[in-house]
Amino acid sequence: MDDQIYDGESESSPAEKLRAKQEKKNLRKAQKKAAKNSSSSAPVMSPAAKQAELQEKVRILVNQLAIREAMQPSSTGNSQRVKDMSSHKFWSTQPVPKHGETIEEEGPIEENTPHDQIRKEPYTLPKEFEWSTLELNDESELNELYTLLTNNYVEDDDAMFRFDYSGEFLKWALQPPGYKKTWHVGVRVSATKRLVAFVSGIPADIRIYNSRQHLVEINFLCVHKKLRSKRLAPVLIKEITRRSHLEGIFQAVYTAGVVLPRPISKARYFHRSLNPKKLIDTKFSSLPSNTPMTRHVKKYKLPSETSTPGIRPMLEKDVPAVRVLLNKYMSKFNFVAVFKTDEDVKHWILTKENVIWSYVVENPDTKKVTDFFSFYYLPSSVIGNPNHKTVNAVYLFYYAVQESDEKARKSRLQFLLKDALILAKLKDVDVFNCLDILENKMFIDELKFGPGDGYLNYYMYNWRCREMGSEDVGVVML
Amino acid sequence: MSDTDDNLDTLSKQFVSAYKFLNKHPNINISNDVKLQLYGAYKVATIGACNTPRPSLLDFRGRAKWDAWNELGGISKEAAMNIYIEKVEAENVGWNKNSVDEDGSEVNDGDDEKEKSYSAPQDRWTYVSTLSYENEDDLIGDDIFAHVKQGEYNEVSKILDSGEVDINAKDDQGLSPLHWACDRGHLEIVKLLIERGANVNLLTSEDETPLHYACLSENIECARYLYRNNVDISIKDADGLTAFEHCGDEFKQLIIQD
Numbered sequence: 056m057d058d059q060i061y062d063g064e065s066e067s068s069p070a071e072k073l074r075a076k077q078e079k080k081n082l083r084k085a086q087k088k089a090a091k092n093s094s095s096s097a098p099v100m101s102p103a104a105k106q107a108e109l110q111e112k113v114r115i116l117v118n119q120l121a122i123r124e125a126m127q128p129s130s131t132g133n134s135q136r137v138k139d140m141s142s143h144k145f146w147s148t149q150p151v152p153k154h155g156e157t158i159e160e161e162g163p164i165e166e167n168t169p170h171d172q173i174r175k176e177p178y179t180l181p182k183e184f185e186w187s188t189l190e191l192n193d194e195s196e197l198n199e200l201y202t203l204l205t206n207n208y209v210e211d212d213d214a215m216f217r218f219d220y221s222g223e224f225l226k227w228a229l230q231p232p233g234y235k236k237t238w239h240v241g242v243r244v245s246a247t248k249r250l251v252a253f254v255s256g257i258p259a260d261i262r263i264y265n266s267r268q269h270l271v272e273i274n275f276l277c278v279h280k281k282l283r284s285k286r287l288a289p290v291l292i293k294e295i296t297r298r299s300h301l302e303g304i305f306q307a308v309y310t311a312g313v314v315l316p317r318p319i320s321k322a323r324y325f326h327r328s329l330n331p332k333k334l335i336d337t338k339f340s341s342l343p344s345n346t347p348m349t350r351h352v353k354k355y356k357l358p359s360e361t362s363t364p365g366i367r368p369m370l371e372k373d374v375p376a377v378r379v380l381l382n383k384y385m386s387k388f389n390f391v392a393v394f395k396t397d398e399d400v401k402h403w404i405l406t407k408e409n410v411i412w413s414y415v416v417e418n419p420d421t422k423k424v425t426d427f428f429s430f431y432y433l434p435s436s437v438i439g440n441p442n443h444k445t446v447n448a449v450y451l452f453y454y455a456v457q458e459s460d461e462k463a464r465k466s467r468l469q470f471l472l473k474d475a476l477i478l479a480k481l482k483d484v485d486v487f488n489c490l491d492i493l494e495n496k497m498f499i500d501e502l503k504f505g506p507g508d509g510y511l512n513y514y515m516y517n518w519r520c521r522e523m524g525s526e527d528v529g530v531v532m533l
Numbered sequence: 534m535s536d537t538d539d540n541l542d543t544l545s546k547q548f549v550s551a552y553k554f555l556n557k558h559p560n561i562n563i564s565n566d567v568k569l570q571l572y573g574a575y576k577v578a579t580i581g582a583c584n585t586p587r588p589s590l591l592d593f594r595g596r597a598k599w600d601a602w603n604e605l606g607g608i609s610k611e612a613a614m615n616i617y618i619e620k621v622e623a624e625n626v627g628w629n630k631n632s633v634d635e636d637g638s639e640v641n642d643g644d645d646e647k648e649k650s651y652s653a654p655q656d657r658w659t660y661v662s663t664l665s666y667e668n669e670d671d672l673i674g675d676d677i678f679a680h681v682k683q684g685e686y687n688e689v690s691k692i693l694d695s696g697e698v699d700i701n702a703k704d705d706q707g708l709s710p711l712h713w714a715c716d717r718g719h720l721e722i723v724k725l726l727i728e729r730g731a732n733v734n735l736l737t738s739e740d741e742t743p744l745h746y747a748c749l750s751e752n753i754e755c756a757r758y759l760y761r762n763n764v765d766i767s768i769k770d771a772d773g774l775t776a777f778e779h780c781g782d783e784f785k786q787l788i789i790q791d
Contacts, residue, residue, distance in 0.1 A: 209660055216661035276658065311658050324662035332751050340664035344682060347708060347716045348750035349741065353772075435661045488662070509662020 143316055145289040150517040152317045161264060161520045163305065173300045178293050180242060181285055186294070187241040187250070191229060197222050199250040200241070205436070208277045215338060216435040216446065224433065227410045228274070228533045232398040233258045237298050238271065242287060251279040254291040256299060260393040261308060261530060262385075263319075263520055267393065271299045273309040273516070274532060296516070307516035310532045314512055319390060322490040322525040324507035325499050327476060328355045330447075330485040337437045339446055339486065340505070355503060359481075361474040369413040369427060374400050376424040377415065377455075384455035388493065390513070391529035392453070404429050404453060411452060414478065416471070426467070428454035428475050430487070431533065449479050451489035452531050465497040472498045492528040541611065547630040548578060548614040551621040554628040561626045562666075571620055573601035577613035582606065681710045681726075684719040693729050700731050707738030708746075715743045715759070718752035723759070733764045739771040748780035748788075756780075756788045 147153075150164035177186050191197050201222055209217045220228075229239060238256035243249060256271040273295060278287045299307065314321075326340070331352050334340040342351055369377065378400040385391040394400050404413050404427075413429035429452040434445045456471065458464040479487050489495050489504065490511060498504075513528060552575065555561065563571075576583070583603040588595035605613060622629050677698050680688035689710070692698055703709050711731040714722040723743075727733060734742050741749075744764045747756035756776075760766070769775055777785045 209657075214660065216663065218659075218661060312660055313658050326662070326664050328664075334664070338663075341666050345706075347706070347713070347746070349712075349716050349746045352749045352751075506665050507662035508665050509660060 145292075146316045149292075151315070151514070152519050154316050156317070158519055158521050161266065162518070164517050164519050165305075167303075167305045168300055170301075170303070174297055178290050178297065180287070180290060183245055184242050184251070184285075184287070185245045187243045187248075188237055189239040189241045189250075189253070190236065191226055191239060194222075197225060200225060200253060203250050203253055203279065204275065204277055207280050208275070215438055217438065219434045219436045219445065221409065223407065223410050224431075224533075227402075227407060229255050229257060231257055231259075231402050232396065235298075235302060237301075238295065240291065240295055240298065242291065251282055252287045252291060253277050254295050256295050256307070258304075259308065260395050260399075261391065262393055263390050263515065263518065268306055268518075269304070270306040270308060271295075271302075271304050272532065273307050306518050308530065308532070309514050309516065310511050311514065312510060312512070315514065317514075318512040318522065319515055319520065320492075320513045320523050320525050320528050322492050322511045322513070322528060324509040324511065325489055325491060325495070325504040326507050327487040327489075327502060327504040328485075329357070329476065329480045329487055331355045333443060333485050334446070337440055337443045337446055357473075357477050357480055359477070361477050363416055363470055363474050365417045365419050365425075366414055366471075366474055367417060368406060369404065369415045369429075371401065371405060373415050373424055373427070374405065377404060377413075377427050380424065380427060380455040380457065381453055384457075385529045388529035389523050389527040392531070412449075412478070412482070413452075414475070426454075426456045426471055428452075428471055430475060430479065432484075433533075447483060447485045449482075449484050449487055450531075451475070451487070451495065454493070464494070468494060469498045469501050472502055476502065490528075490531075491525045492531070494526070496526060544611060544614050544618075547618050551618050551628055551630070554626075555621065558626070561624075563624055563626070567620060567624065569597055569601040571617060572598050573603075573605050574613045574617040574620065576602040577605050577608060578610050578617060581610065582608075677710055678704045678708075678713060681713045681719065681722055682717055684717065684722065686719075686721050686725065689722055690725060693725070700726060700729055701735055703737070709735050709737075709743075711735065711743045712737060712741070712746045715747040715752060715755045716750050718747075718750065718755055720752075720754045720758060723747075723755050727758075727762055733759060733762055734768065736768070740768070741770045742768050742776060744768075744776040745770055745779065748776040748784065751780070751784070753784065753787055756784075760788050 152158065152164070180186065189196050189200060191200070201220065204220055204225075205217065208220075234257055240254050240256075241250050242252035244251055254276045255274050257274070258269065259272040260267070260269050262268070273292075276288060276291060278285075278291070296307070299305070328334050328340060331340070331354075332348065335342050335348070335351075342348060374397050378394050378397055381400070381404075382394055385393070394403070404411070406413050409432055411429055411431040413427060415424045416426040417423070418425050430449040431452050432447075432449050434447050436445055437443050451472075454471070456464055456467050458467045476487055487504075488507070489499070491499065513530065555563075555571070582605075583599065585599065587599050587603070590596070605616075618630055677689060677692045680692065693700065701709055704713075708716070709731065711723065711726045711733070712735070714726055733744075736742060742764060744756060744759045744766065745768075747753075747759055766777060767775060770779075777788075
């Protein structure tokens with residue numbers, strides 16, 4: 056972490072702490088008051104009226120509290136900025152927990168809307184735009200999406216890197232078993248039919264604490280750079296929510312780098328250099344001025360062959376065994392993906408060249424699959440570098456080990472992930488990335504992963520639950 | 534309130550706002566030099582002229598920070614605040630003194646679009662995470678090693694002319710100037726050092742030759758030059774590998790071809 060070189064001290068003043076404490080107290084008071092009010096209101100009420108009332112209450116609450124900065128109650132102690140709640144105009148109207156809210160009971164924030172009360176027609180767009188459901192099996196529409204994301208998904212102009220999602224990758228990410236075409240929501244300019252915004256949903260099964268849910272995973276929210284002032288993002292979110300409601304789904308999972316009300320967990324990215332010189336040349340990483348490049352390169356050298364006996368690429372016949380292994384391993388975490396069918400595993404885990412690679416370990420004696428791991432390929436284009444166009448990156452995806460003893464598991468994971476690094480290196484990958492979720496902290500340091508400047512916040516829509524550390528998270532989103 | 538008081542009040546509000554802004558956004562990319570200047574100005578603005586003894590030679594960071602503070606001498610607190618404010622503004626990181634309102638806090642009209650004008654990574658919806666900057670030991674001195682690392686040909690040449698250094702001396706990491714020149718790919722300095730009699734087969738503490746350094750750090754021109762100047766290509770390092778065994782056949786062919 057950066058030394059507090061600006062001033063030499065990092066503590067906030069006692070006065071500031073006191074103020075923050077007072078604000079928290081006020082917030083709790085106001086919440087209690089709001090709860091009291093709602094219990095005394097008319098017992099019979101339509102869900103729509105109830106929602107309107109709730110929204111009004113939220114608005115009053117927000118106005119009552121001049122919270123300049125909600126303190127993040129996370130245990131991570133990171134000084135990540137939490138935006139002034141009043142600036143979250145949109146989120147304050149949505150069924151999400153508020154910053155600083157104490158969670159006592161798990162459950163939905165608003166009730167399911169009965170089908171006949173769900174809005175039938177799409178939300179209104181500014182007049183020059185129209186809705187357009189994308190057909191990703193049509194090569195030209197897939198290309199349009201690819202172009203939109205490539206140029207606009209990473210939003211700032213001075214970024215040095217951009218995600219370079221391939222067409223095959225997008226099909227993998229957006230067309231899992233049971234996918235709904237109506238959840239591939241595009242916005243076009245009416246006059247030119249040009250695609251300028253997109254948001255997607257895919258069906259997913261998760262378990263959060265003890266609650267198993269079939270819900271929608273929201274991803275790839277993207278608005279063309281030139282149209283950021285049109286406030287299309289809130290309409291896109293409302294529209295994908297409406298389309299989820301129409302399918303009888305009222306909860307969602309999503310992730311973002313930005314802190315919104317309110318994260319379930321916050322994970323940090325870690326990066327393991329496989330091609331250290333290129334990463335330095337592209338400024339993906341930096342070389343301290345007193346460190347010889349030669350030592351840096353040597354530090355990240357890997358053997359040219361894997362060392363785990365019985366390791367091999369996963370085959371279709373391994374699907375059932377991998378599913379059992381994975382669901383069993385995931386049972387130890389609090390927020391996980393659930394793989395309900397072999398079809399799910401076949402889609403999500405089985406190798407698709409240049410999209411996802413998966414490997415199993417087969418016990419040479421029993422021929423049983425004992426472990427597996429997978430990583431997906433998502434390169435980044437390098438902006439404005441004369442020598443390099445692309446950083447080839449893979450991201451650790453799902454994995455499972457059988458070992459129940461923690462110490463043995465740690466050493467097993469270190470062995471397996473070292474092989475994963477070697478296999479990635481053989482595919483000419485420059486950097487191997489992961490989050491500090493699952494049991495990744497068991498190998499991050501030992502295998503020379505370094506902390507990234509990126510964080511990923513996990514969110515649920517219309518679900519209230521306690522926060523958790525990243526080591527309790529077992530959901531990997533693309 | 535008199536005019537002077539009023540001005541001072543505005544100044545300190547701007548100063549506090551700038552300082553808070555930087556601390557709120559620790560990932561803003563500011564060069565070490567500017568960070569040090571900011572540190573010095575902050576110290577004078579809040580404490581006054583430097584009043585502590587200079588840290589020891591080995592405490593690079595502490596010493597650099599102390600120097601930055603001391604350098605400002607006896608300037609007034611107001612002058613120091615002005616320096617701080619101007620430097621933060623000049624960095625163009627999304628803060629300027631006009632964004633300070635009457636209460637001394639940053640103006641925030643609640644419009645998300647405006648907040649995107651700066652790009653601290655954690656405020657973006659999506660971005661590509663990269664490795665955090667490791668700035669340990671990032672301050673270097675002004676001896677021959679420092680000038681070689683930074684590719685300052687004339688400085689290196691001057692030091693060699695003075696005859697006050699042993700061209701084959703090693704630094705605290707066990708590297709000679711020639712190793713560093715090969716490591717950083719400064720071909721002209723490699724030539725200069727060899728012309729002035731640097732030992733081309735000198736070993737580091739890990740038995741690496743300058744050729745090992747040129748090969749491992751993929752500086753092909755340096756490697757070619759060494760190869761044509763009678764280096765011993767059979768020397769193995771502590772890992773038991775020659776320079777060419779480290780770099781692979783393709784690279785080796787590029788070095789040995791005419």
